[in-house]
Amino acid sequence: MPLTPRTRSRQPRRTLCLILPLVALLVLMVGDLASAAYPGANGKIAFVQFDGGFDIYSVDVDGSDLDRLTGARSDYEPAWSPDGTKIAYDRIVQGTYQIFTMNADGSDREQLSSGRADNLWSTWSPDGSKLAFTSYRDQDGDDEIFVMDADGTGRVQLTHNRAMDYHAAWSPDGTRIAFNREVDHRQDLWVINPDGSDPTNLTPGPLQGGSPSWSPDGTKIAFVRNREIYVMDADGSDVAQLTTNTWRDTSPAWSPDGTLIAFYSDRYGAADIWFKSASGVGLTRVTDTPRKSEFDPDWQPVVP
DSSP states (O other): OOOOTTOOTTOHHHHHHHHOOOOOOOOOOOSOOOOOOSSSEEEEEEEEEESSSEEEEEEOTTSOSOEEOOOSSBEEEEEEOTTSSEEEEEEEETTEEEEEEEETTSOSOEEOOOSSSOEEEEEEOTTSSEEEEEESOSTTSSOEEEEEETTSOOOEEOOOSSSEEEEEEEOTTSSOEEEEEEETTEEEEEEEOTTSOSOEESSOTTOOOEEEEEOTTSSEEEEEETTEEEEEETTSOSOEEOOOSSSOEEEEEEOTTSSEEEEEEOTTSSOEEEEEETTSOOOEEOOOOTTOEEEEEEEEEEOO
16 A cells, blocks of 8 residues: 555554555444534535555445545545535645545545645634644645645644644634644644644643544543543543553544544544543444545534
8 A cells, every 4th residue: 555645653543544454344333423513414424545555535324325526536625614515625635634624525625735835634713714724834844734725725823933833633612722743752632722822732741642632512622642542621521431452442532413433443443433422432334445544534514
């Protein structure tokens, strides 16, 4: 399987998917789906599938109605817009990652970033007007967090340091942006204001973490530590482990009603999309595609 230009240790999702064996698996569906509550109904799950190339798909939470949305064979990290009508994602263009958007059905694709620097890992502001993202365009030559308008204009750099800042996640109330900061191979979760002010480390001390995902009510953050999913309060307190096994569970994504957390796991050999209740009870497998792997899930909000 070919390596992509940014296959590096600080990119757990992509690096992991490249080393997962591709085997045939059995379908396992358990538990009832939670009813919609807050802030909207649970729509489809967008994800990346590898079958010789990387493309974005969407699927219903019961594993039905699988739709292929892209075909460039180099697409990653889907992120639903707050109204569930668009998806932002990364595509390799002439050797660099660039940010695109498309409609929920894969139509009307638009490239938002360009140039010789990588631009990737985008997250929507709650009103859908902006995207926070990671870029290597900083003059120091490291990853930093930027914000741009949803049409790709008005780029503003939020972080300025020699650490590697990446994988942003915008809080539901729009007041904070969580992200990974890596220094000397240590990865912590930080938050900043949307203007870059008031940086705060949520995981000081022995606790480390990455891949933040806010709960829909903004009170909690799901994250990854040591190949397991954890949940903590938004201020970094009350940390609880959601998954416990010898396999790799990573890339958490909350359901829009706040009751479920999707993630990908290689617990049966290849990567598949799963979800558990936010309390850690139950386990449901969403994808099971022989000789393929699925990862990078994100859950579509359905707005009335």
